[in-house]
Amino acid sequence: MSFGFNSNHLMFLLQGAGWTLVLSLMAFVGGGLVGFLVALCRVSPNRTLRYFSIAYVQLIQGTPLLILMFLTYFGLSILGLTLPAIVAAGLSMTVYVSAYIGEIWRGCIQAVPRTQWEAAECLALSRVQRMRLVVLPQALRIATPPTVGFMVQIVKNTSLASVVGFVELARAGQVVNNSIFEPLIVYMLTAGLYFLLCFPLSWWSRQLEHRLLVTQRIEVSAI
Amino acid sequence: MTIIQLENVHKSFGALKVLDGVSFSVNKGEVFAIIGRSGSGKSTALRCIDRLERIDQGKIQVAGHEVSDPNLDPRQLRRDVGIVFQSYNLFPHLTVAENIALAPRHSKGKTRAEARDLTDRVLAQVGLSDKANNYPEQLSGGQQQRVAIARSLAMEPQVMLFDEVTSALDPQLTAEVLKVMADLAAGGMTMVLVTHEMAFARNVATTTLFMHHGRVWEQGGPEMFDRPQTAELHQFLGFGL
Numbered sequence: 001m002s003f004g005f006n007s008n009h010l011m012f013l014l015q016g017a018g019w020t021l022v023l024s025l026m027a028f029v030g031g032g033l034v035g036f037l038v039a040l041c042r043v044s045p046n047r048t049l050r051y052f053s054i055a056y057v058q059l060i061q062g063t064p065l066l067i068l069m070f071l072t073y074f075g076l077s078i079l080g081l082t083l084p085a086i087v088a089a090g091l092s093m094t095v096y097v098s099a100y101i102g103e104i105w106r107g108c109i110q111a112v113p114r115t116q117w118e119a120a121e122c123l124a125l126s127r128v129q130r131m132r133l134v135v136l137p138q139a140l141r142i143a144t145p146p147t148v149g150f151m152v153q154i155v156k157n158t159s160l161a162s163v164v165g166f167v168e169l170a171r172a173g174q175v176v177n178n179s180i181f182e183p184l185i186v187y188m189l190t191a192g193l194y195f196l197l198c199f200p201l202s203w204w205s206r207q208l209e210h211r212l213l214v215t216q217r218i219e220v221s222a223i
Numbered sequence: 224m225t226i227i228q229l230e231n232v233h234k235s236f237g238a239l240k241v242l243d244g245v246s247f248s249v250n251k252g253e254v255f256a257i258i259g260r261s262g263s264g265k266s267t268a269l270r271c272i273d274r275l276e277r278i279d280q281g282k283i284q285v286a287g288h289e290v291s292d293p294n295l296d297p298r299q300l301r302r303d304v305g306i307v308f309q310s311y312n313l314f315p316h317l318t319v320a321e322n323i324a325l326a327p328r329h330s331k332g333k334t335r336a337e338a339r340d341l342t343d344r345v346l347a348q349v350g351l352s353d354k355a356n357n358y359p360e361q362l363s364g365g366q367q368q369r370v371a372i373a374r375s376l377a378m379e380p381q382v383m384l385f386d387e388v389t390s391a392l393d394p395q396l397t398a399e400v401l402k403v404m405a406d407l408a409a410g411g412m413t414m415v416l417v418t419h420e421m422a423f424a425r426n427v428a429t430t431t432l433f434m435h436h437g438r439v440w441e442q443g444g445p446e447m448f449d450r451p452q453t454a455e456l457h458q459f460l461g462f463g464l
Contacts, residue, residue, distance in 0.1 A: 115308065115310060115312045116312060116314065118275065118308075118312065119308065119312035119313075119314070120314075121275075121297070121301070122273060122275070122301055122305075122306045122375075123301065123325065123326035123330060123374070123375075123378060124297075124298045124299075124301035124302045124326060124330040124331075124378065125298075125325075125326060125329060125330050126298065126330075129329050129330070133325060133329060134314055134325075137316045138314075138315065138316050141316065
């Protein structure tokens with residue numbers, strides 16, 4: 001055990017956890033932006049936009065994230081577009097997240113009662129105004145718990161970026177283990193660090209969900 | 224002066240014929256009540272006036288707008304026509320004042336100050352000046368419905384439509400909403416209301432229309448309630464009162 005686990009290894013893992021956070025953030029911001037467009041297209045009155053967005057969502061949801069990573073990192077380099085590992089990983093995560101979060105948000109937009117659209121319509125608001133001023137603010141409230149819950153999936157799925165050589169937490173664990181051959185300790189620690197990243201998110205999500213249920217109950221009883 | 228005119232209006236939902244050649248007209252300043260059984264087509268007629276439903280055949284003119292024209296911009300129509308629904312449909316994420324100021328600000332382009340004055344005025348009109356900063360969920364059903372009326376009034380419409388606005392309320396809350404509507408009527412607002420409140424129709428409405436099987440069955444002034452001409456209205460009032 002002379003070359004066992006030491007503080008340098010821990011630092012390396014923590015650094016990996018930091019990169020996991022960075023990649024998660026890239027995925028959430030990028031995926032959120034694209035996903036928002038996907039959600040808007042999914043509820044658009046324009047048939048072409050609707051079909052196009054359905055096709056996009058189906059295509060991405062029917063493809064493993066791992067293969068998306070291979071495609072952007074190795075596939076694009078064949079075409080002469082060599083991306084740094086973090087950019088390739090961030091791009092694939094963006095595409096992956098957008099397809100899922102777009103569908104979550106579409107559901108939230110559609111969960112706002114039709115009567116709200118109608119009331120806004122009868123006040124002579126345009127479609128864009130109805131969406132922006134009436135529907136989206138209400139959808140946002142509905143969307144918060146599942147969105148935060150989905151962030152847990154994002155954090156965990158960034159571990160797949162290790163296959164393109166990006167040294168995030170999972171890859172950092174592999175590297176440390178390869179040098180000291182203590183898989184039990186190293187991977188337990190890695191798992192613990194993932195848990196520390198994810199648990200606050202899932203806890204927060206549960207809190208938000210609870211709060212939403214409480215306010216909804218008040219609204220129902222008030223009617 | 225006629226402000227609403229329906230001519231031979233037909234409307235079906237699938238195989239179900241809801242409006243079967245409906246014609247009537249409403250004069251400016253009139254309080255026009257539409258009564259009838261559930262499924263008689265009265266709510267559909269009202270919704271057609273505000274173009275929430277497209278008609279299959281016939282002609283509708285409202286405040287100078289050709290509602291039956293497929294090229295009509297519904298926003299133009301709705302700047303002149305307000306509608307209040309049974310379920311209030313207030314925006315739950317906005318305060319009472321924000322609910323009211325939203326459309327004048329964004330649809331009529333009023334300034335913030337103009338919208339605030341307007342909000343103060345219509346809230347006073349429905350007797351809820353002290354609730355401006357409350358959220359809808361903090362109000363009773365009757366108060367919410369009065370806010371909904373104020374919200375429509377803030378658009379300064381030429382015509383107000385009321386679709387069974389008291390059906391979800393208990394008798395006391397119904398009374399406070401009807402009071403607001405009676406005040407509006409006294410103020411000269413042109414109103415079309417679909418209602419089950421026979422006493423209100425009789426006392427406030429200048430004209431009452433009885434619909435049956437998607438048709439205008441009988442129409443008249445308050446005297447219609449005492450001397451119904453058709454067996455169907457006779458029977459309806461007998462059950463209704």
